[in-house]
Amino acid sequence: MLEVQDLRKVYRSDRREVEALRDLTFTVDAGELVCLVGPSGCGKTTLLRCIAGLLDPTGGAVRVDGREVAGPPPGMAVVFQEYGRSLFPWMTVRDNVELPLKQKKIPKARRATLVADSLAAVGLDGTQTAYPWQLSGGMQQRVAIARAVAYEPSILLMDEPFAAVDAQTRADLEDLVRELWQRLGVTILFVTHDIDEAVYLGQRVIMLSASPTVVQDQLTVDLPAARDQLHTRADPRFTAQRTRVYEQIQAAKGRTAAQPPAPLGS
Amino acid sequence: MRRALRLLALPALLFTVWYAASLGSENFYAPPLRTILAAFADTWTPERLRADVLPSLGRLTAGYALAAVLGVALGVAVGANRRLRAAAEPVLEFFRAVPPPVLVPVIMLFAGIGDGMKIIVIVSGCVWPVLLNTVEGVRAVDGVLSDTSRAYGVTGVARLRHLLLPAASPQIVAGLRQALSIAIILMVISEMVAASNGLGFTIVQFQRSFAIPEMWSGIILLGLLGFVLSELFRLAERFLLAWYHGLRDASRS
Numbered sequence: 001m002l003e004v005q006d007l008r009k010v011y012r013s014d015r016r017e018v019e020a021l022r023d024l025t026f027t028v029d030a031g032e033l034v035c036l037v038g039p040s041g042c043g044k045t046t047l048l049r050c051i052a053g054l055l056d057p058t059g060g061a062v063r064v065d066g067r068e069v070a071g072p073p074p075g076m077a078v079v080f081q082e083y084g085r086s087l088f089p090w091m092t093v094r095d096n097v098e099l100p101l102k103q104k105k106i107p108k109a110r111r112a113t114l115v116a117d118s119l120a121a122v123g124l125d126g127t128q129t130a131y132p133w134q135l136s137g138g139m140q141q142r143v144a145i146a147r148a149v150a151y152e153p154s155i156l157l158m159d160e161p162f163a164a165v166d167a168q169t170r171a172d173l174e175d176l177v178r179e180l181w182q183r184l185g186v187t188i189l190f191v192t193h194d195i196d197e198a199v200y201l202g203q204r205v206i207m208l209s210a211s212p213t214v215v216q217d218q219l220t221v222d223l224p225a226a227r228d229q230l231h232t233r234a235d236p237r238f239t240a241q242r243t244r245v246y247e248q249i250q251a252a253k254g255r256t257a258a259q260p261p262a263p264l265g266s
Numbered sequence: 267m268r269r270a271l272r273l274l275a276l277p278a279l280l281f282t283v284w285y286a287a288s289l290g291s292e293n294f295y296a297p298p299l300r301t302i303l304a305a306f307a308d309t310w311t312p313e314r315l316r317a318d319v320l321p322s323l324g325r326l327t328a329g330y331a332l333a334a335v336l337g338v339a340l341g342v343a344v345g346a347n348r349r350l351r352a353a354a355e356p357v358l359e360f361f362r363a364v365p366p367p368v369l370v371p372v373i374m375l376f377a378g379i380g381d382g383m384k385i386i387v388i389v390s391g392c393v394w395p396v397l398l399n400t401v402e403g404v405r406a407v408d409g410v411l412s413d414t415s416r417a418y419g420v421t422g423v424a425r426l427r428h429l430l431l432p433a434a435s436p437q438i439v440a441g442l443r444q445a446l447s448i449a450i451i452l453m454v455i456s457e458m459v460a461a462s463n464g465l466g467f468t469i470v471q472f473q474r475s476f477a478i479p480e481m482w483s484g485i486i487l488l489g490l491l492g493f494v495l496s497e498l499f500r501l502a503e504r505f506l507l508a509w510y511h512g513l514r515d516a517s518r519s
Binding site for chain 2: 151
């Protein structure tokens with residue numbers, strides 16, 4: 001279980017202070033798939049880095065299974081948006097997936113199994129000896145996901161992982177994430193700026209305000225567990241819920257920027 | 267094959283021009299290339315290579331290797347530590363700006379005129395480009411890659427081995443390439459100033475005893491040596507940085 005409580009982050013430099021996160025409180029239960037969605041520049045990445053233990057919050061706390069996060073917690077894996085910059089270009093696909101396992105001191109035979117299984121799970125059989133830059137963008141992000149899966153995390157953080165891939169690849173990867181989640185029973189916190197993606201993927205959607213960020217609203221997604229791109233997205237419930245999230249995000253933008261809410265629809 | 271041809275075409279042409287132009291030379295200081303080549307064969311016998319070229323190569327190797335290790339080690343330390351870097355950078359730039367040959371007499375004062383002095387001279391000149399390039403390379407390690415490493419528990423020695431050194435390796439290699447030519451220059455200079463054997467010493471001896479064709483043959487040998495070393499370096503780089511060139515080609519297309 002992941003708890004974020006009264007989280008606050010202020011960036012200080014010599015001249016000024018920027019309050020990125022004002023006051024965030026939410027929880028993600030074990031085995032849940034929760035999407036965080038918010039307007040661009042709302043501090044999603046700051047929040048994620050705080051949760052991953054890569055950034056110290058100014059106030060409040062992040063707890064994983066009751067233990068406060070100070071530095072990257074061992075049972076957590078992260079998939080970043082910039083796949084091209086999160087895979088080691090000097091390592092083959094196999095070495096990229098295997099390195100974190102070596103750091104966990106997993107025996108060699110077990111490592112080989114984990115690497116092969118996780119690559120197979122993301123549909124990348126036979127790429128073990130390739131270098132990441134020999135693969136397409138979507139395949140590179142699959143490698144990053146395989147690395148996270150092989151790590152056998154209890155919590156998986158994903159920071160706008162599909163923002164930089166094309167629309168078709170993105171749909172495939174969304175389904176891959178849902179499939180892996182259902183199969184592995186891992187807790188997933190998925191950060192995105194794409195409202196449709198949030199509703200399509202999540203069991204629950206947490207909406208963030210514009211920066212300085214607070215939790216704007218939450219929505220338990222009322223859609224069947226078996227989802228697919230064609231039917232789920234055409235489901236009237238899907239449309240209704242994405243409209244609701246959209247309204248909240250627009251309201252969040254309007255409030256902080258002191259602008260009238262943009263017209264809805266689309 | 268084609269590369270070898272391209273590599274050798276221009277030198278062959280230049281040699282031919284030199285050979286033809288100097289055929290009838292009466293100038294004592296610029297003898298015909300034919301004479302020089304004859305002297306080359308007579309001068310650089312296996313015994314001479316062992317007595318003079320081998321010691322030079324030994325000093326070069328020792329000094330260069332020491333400078334590489336020192337430069338990379340210090341460079342990683344400085345590059346990975348922001349405060350240390352702020353404090354050290356101006357000083358490093360100053361030392362880099364000092365032309366290494368002026369250090370030869372100074373170093374002679376306290377290190378004598380043995381092999382130790384020559385190695386110190388080579389190190390003192392070669393360490394700067396390696397060090398500064400390593401600092402730059404380590405400093406520029408990608409933030410996302412660094413976050414990824416931390417998130418997956420790649421810390422301590424593993425971080426050095428799997429993140430910092432490989433990430434900085436293109437810059438480190440660039441520094442090592444600069445250092446190689448500096449090392450050859452300093453090897454020759456230190457031997458010219460004070461030595462009892464070595465390539466630099468022998469060339470100066472020939473010049474002082476007016477053995478002009480022999481002197482020229484030594485200069486040619488020195489050029490060949492530099493050429494072979496830089497080709498070896500290129501081969502090593504191609505192997506070591508294969509990923510880097512692949513990545514660059516991939517992002518260009």
